[in-house]
Amino acid sequence: MKIGGHSLREHIRLLGPLFGLIGAVWILRLIVAAADSPPQIIRIVSVTTATAFSIILAVLLFQSRNIGGYINVFVASLMLNLWAQLLIIGSILFAMLTHTENIYTSHKYFPAEAEGATWRHIYIHLTSGMGMGTLVGAVVGFLMLWLLRTLVQKKEESSLKP
Numbered sequence: 554m555k556i557g558g559h560s561l562r563e564h565i566r567l568l569g570p571l572f573g574l575i576g577a578v579w580i581l582r583l584i585v586a587a588a589d590s591p592p593q594i595i596r597i598v599s600v601t602t603a604t605a606f607s608i609i610l611a612v613l614l615f616q617s618r619n620i621g622g623y624i625n626v627f628v629a630s631l632m633l634n635l636w637a638q639l640l641i642i643g644s645i646l647f648a649m650l651t652h653t654e655n656i657y658t659s660h661k662y663f664p665a666e667a668e669g670a671t672w673r674h675i676y677i678h679l680t681s682g683m684g685m686g687t688l689v690g691a692v693v694g695f696l697m698l699w700l701l702r703t704l705v706q707k708k709e710e711s712s713l714k715p
Contacts, residue, residue, distance in 0.1 A: 557624040564628055567614060571607040572636050578603035579640045586656035595656065601686070604637040608690040609697060616701045623695055630690035638682045642675050 554561060565572075582598040611629040615621040641657055648658040649671050658671055 556628050557622050559621060559625065564625070564632065567618075567620075568607075568611060568629055568632060571610055571633060574607055574610075575600060575603050575633065575637050576640065579637075579644075582656055583644065586659070600637050600641060604633050604686065605690060605693070607633050608694050612694045612697045612701070616698060616705070623698065626694035626698055627687075627691045630694055631687045634683055634686040634690060638678045638686070641682070642678050645671055645675055645678075 556564065578598060579600050582595065582600060585598050586595050608626075608630050611633065612626055615625055615629075644655055644657040647653075648655050658674070
């Protein structure tokens with residue numbers, strides 16, 4: 554299956570380090586929260602921010618290697634957001650199964666008003682987290698790719714003039 558001229562395997566290979574970055578931030582956030590760090594520190598270590606940063610890096614990779622287009626940016630946004638949401642959902646499910654609390658189930662960060670709030674939290678990540686994260690990431694990526702291509706084209710045109 555080819556997406557924008559590249560296979561899914563090629564996308565995964567290109568985005569591999571970015572998956573690693575998101576995973577590292579996820580682990581760091583769990584560790585920082587478990588160490589009872591101040592809330593300001595915990596907010597800095599954000600999987601959402603790492604995902605947004607990874608989408609920007611993916612666009613830079615596409616442009617610098619002169620591969621892919623807008624569909625590839627969308628696929629990158631989808632894949633990176635899916636990975637981030639699966640990590641978070643995994644943390645929530647782990648907390649549910651072990652009857653423990655972590656940063657993703659703590660009442661300080663996600664107040665639970667009723668029984669089953671953790672299932673609702675999972676549902677929110679599967680719907681709003683995936684949907685909005687992918688769409689916003691793709692739109693920002695599209696804009697960035699368009700700007701990069703416009704600027705690079707103008708620079709090339711100006712360097713060709715005598």
